[in-house]
Amino acid sequence: MARTHVERLELDELTCWRARVGARVLLISQQGAQLLSYQEDNQPPLIWLSEQAAYQRGQSVRGGVPVCWPWFGNLQRNPQAVQALHLQPDAAPAHGLVRSLDWQLQDIANRDDSIHLEFVYNSITQPLPDWPHAAELRLSIRLDERLHIQLSSRNLGSTPLAISQALHSYFAVSDIHHVAVEDLHGCRYIETLEDWQQRQQDGLLQFSGETDRIYLDTPAQLSILDSTWQRRIQLHSSGSNSAVLWNPWVDKAQRLSQFAADAWPGMLCIEHANVLDDIRVLAAGEQHRLDLSLWAEPFGD
Numbered sequence: 001m002a003r004t005h006v007e008r009l010e011l012d013e014l015t016c017w018r019a020r021v022g023a024r025v026l027l028i029s030q031q032g033a034q035l036l037s038y039q040e041d042n043q044p045p046l047i048w049l050s051e052q053a054a055y056q057r058g059q060s061v062r063g064g065v066p067v068c069w070p071w072f073g074n075l076q077r078n079p080q081a082v083q084a085l086h087l088q089p090d091a092a093p094a095h096g097l098v099r100s101l102d103w104q105l106q107d108i109a110n111r112d113d114s115i116h117l118e119f120v121y122n123s124i125t126q127p128l129p130d131w132p133h134a135a136e137l138r139l140s141i142r143l144d145e146r147l148h149i150q151l152s153s154r155n156l157g158s159t160p161l162a163i164s165q166a167l168h169s170y171f172a173v174s175d176i177h178h179v180a181v182e183d184l185h186g187c188r189y190i191e192t193l194e195d196w197q198q199r200q201q202d203g204l205l206q207f208s209g210e211t212d213r214i215y216l217d218t219p220a221q222l223s224i225l226d227s228t229w230q231r232r233i234q235l236h237s238s239g240s241n242s243a244v245l246w247n248p249w250v251d252k253a254q255r256l257s258q259f260a261a262d263a264w265p266g267m268l269c270i271e272h273a274n275v276l277d278d279i280r281v282l283a284a285g286e287q288h289r290l291d292l293s294l295w296a297e298p299f300g301d
Helices: 249-253
Strands: 004-011 014-021 024-029 034-040 104-110 115-122 135-143 147-155 161-163 165-167 170-172 179-182 188-191 197-200 211-216 221-226 231-238 242-247 267-274 280-282 287-298
Touching: 004 104, 004 115, 014 115, 014 135, 024 135, 147 165, 147 280, 165 287, 179 267, 221 267, 231 267, 267 287, 280 287
Parallel strands: none
Antiparallel strands: 004 014, 014 024, 024 034, 104 115, 115 135, 135 147, 147 287, 161 280, 165 267, 170 267, 179 221, 188 197, 188 211, 211 242, 221 231, 231 287, 242 267
């Protein structure tokens, strides 16, 4: 039986929870239901957390897995159905409304060599600014031999609800120059740094400069190939047909908050999402689940 343990701790202004199953440890903040870090003892982390991370109320922590909802990125870059639900789209913050708000801890349970935590945000009991709609969000995290994250959205209103969203995952890598992403060959993508042109991926995705791409028609399985650390991070998703891949590189890293100017080689964002033509429109009472499971394997396995 793997040893399991959950403890509450305060990091500066934020209430957090640390969960351990055997050698695997994760840290999650109640603010934003944001998973902050995840790694196995004596191994490099899988989820990257900035060394300059600030644990302050009202702002997302740099790194981990922030929840972007009910829209991703700049609201005005979203389809009209998503924009129309906000009362002031010109003034809407990037990446939605729930990253910097406290969620309710609904459950902590030890089950068969695993730990399960569930956080809930209900927009009826906790109204969102300039977004007068009824929805319930649940973020479920299960830690066993792998890490499983599920973001569930339910429309509690009587009219259709259009959302875009993402699990904005920061992955730790040895050096972005020695990393490739498998399984994207043939996928359409939007090159946001080149006037949002649509292109098609040819072969492995490797990195030689700032990257900010929205991939569409993505497969359920993606892999981060890290030749220096001799590991492959496996990512398996459902409920998502789009993903955002991002690394700020040299210049943009100097302008980011909670981000050391030389930190960019050690991280890569792969954000499993529902964006652009992958947005979801939920009928009254309908629920959508976005699931992500991740684990590391050594080369050759």
